[in-house]
Amino acid sequence: MLKKQKLKVPFAYDGEKGLCAPQTAEKGKQYFCPACEDTVILKKGEIKTAHFAHKVSETCNQETIIHKIAKQRIVDVICEWKRGRINAPIFKRQCKICSELTDQPMPDKVERAVLEYKVTNGFIVDVALIVANEPAAAIEIRVSHAVDENKARLLPIPFIEVDGQAVIENPTIFEPVRDCFKEFTCKRCKQTIKQFGVKVNKIAKQTNVDLPDRYYRYGFWECWKCKREIILFAWPKTSDWDKSAPKVKPIPRTIQYRYSKTVAGRYWVNTCPYCKSIQGDWFLFAYPGPFFGVRCKEDSQDAYNKDMQDIVVSYAEYKSEL
Ligand SMILES: [Zn+2]
Ligand SMILES: [Zn+2]
Ligand SMILES: [Zn+2]
Incomplete structure (x- = not known):
């Protein structure tokens, strides 16, 4: 037996x-x-x-005991927080840009937590976080089984999964075993994005160049010849040898069809708005360069956003030298 x-x-x-x-x-x-x-x-x-x-x-059984206690502990802790007795519970979130694990306090707008909440399509979540009387997010407890893929796909609200035992030990810090909350950007990266934005906008204004929001990835660098800071663009190319024209109009005014001695032919290339010289392609994606580590292959908005993110990351790395 x-x-x-x-x-x-x-x-x-x-x-x-x-x-x-x-x-x-x-x-x-x-x-x-x-x-x-x-x-x-x-x-x-x-x-x-x-x-x-x-x-x-x-x-x-043990699993049910842990499961029951863990979710109740979360609800209790949120209740304590809302009564002003403790600080806001913390989510450990991974920044989508720098990948660092960062503390994100539970937002004040969370009014309360509800145990075993039935969401619109009938699924029951362990703990629902209520914002403006509606479930805004869920916390699921993992003891031995993960949330099944069907439920994960169909849940109408963002969720995280936390380890039951860990929650019982410390119900004020949630370190997700799975994070399906809205993507998170840490404070430092938000600051970097802002600084990058201020900087490129300033250069764009000075050089009378419009900053696109699709297709043309952009960064800035010194013109190799006159040493002034200029906006540089990169657009999706199938290979290093792809010399076809950019596909999206209007083409930024500094991208021009010019003759290059080095290439021994005409091609579409970045030029300096001050001294008009050609800014060769080779350094753009090299280290250090404005598009180092950037893929720039795919013509989709997702790929564009990802590439712009990577440009900011490399900017963050060079920032101290720039
Ligand atoms: Zn029992
Ligand atoms: Zn970050
Ligand atoms: Zn120049």
């Missing part, structure tokens, strides 16, 4: 279904298993650390 696993109950329900830790539980009071609601016995002695003892059970 299979030996029944001894059930661990890190928190038990008190008479009002509030979670209670064995350290703060009182002898003589009744406590219940949060999963099967059967009575558990508080063991508190001189030698053994305080704990709740669960009777051997055919129906109750």
Whole structure:
């Protein structure tokens, strides 16, 4: 016969279904298993650390106990926060630009958390975060099974999955095992994007060049000849040898069809708005160059956005030298 696993109950329900830790539980009071609601016995002695003892059970299981406690702990902590008793719970988020794990406090606009919330298409989420009376995001507890792919795909709100055991140990910091929240940009990267924006806009204005929002990726660099800062463009090309004309009109005025001795022919190339000299292609994607590490292959808005992001990343790396 299979030996029944001894059930661990890190928190038990008190008479009002509030979670209670064995350290703060009182002898003589009744406590219940949060999963099967059967009575558990508080063991508190001189030698053994305080704990709740669960009777051997055919129906109750460890996974359900952890799952139940974890989600209740999250709801409790959010309630405490909303009452002003503790600081906002923290999400550990990965910045989409620098990839660093950064603390994101739960936004103030979260009004409350609701346990086992049924969303519009019938799925039940473990904890729903309510904003303006509507579920805005969900926290799912992972004990041994991940959220199934079908549910993950169909959930109408962003969600994260957190480890049940980790939440029980610390319900104020959520380090997702899976993060399907809205993409996150850290403060430092936001600052860099802003600085980059200010800088390119200034150069664009000085040189009377319009900054596009699609197709033409842009950065800035010194003109190799007159050494003044100018806007440089890159547009999708199938290969290094692709000399075809840019496909999207209007073509920025500094991209011109010019004759190059080096190439021994005419081709579409960046030129300096001040001294008119050709800005050879070779250095643009080389290190260090304005488009180092940028793919610039695909003509889609997603690829464009990603490439512009990479341009900002390389800008952040060179910034100290520029
Ligand atoms: Zn139980
Ligand atoms: Zn970042
Ligand atoms: Zn120049």
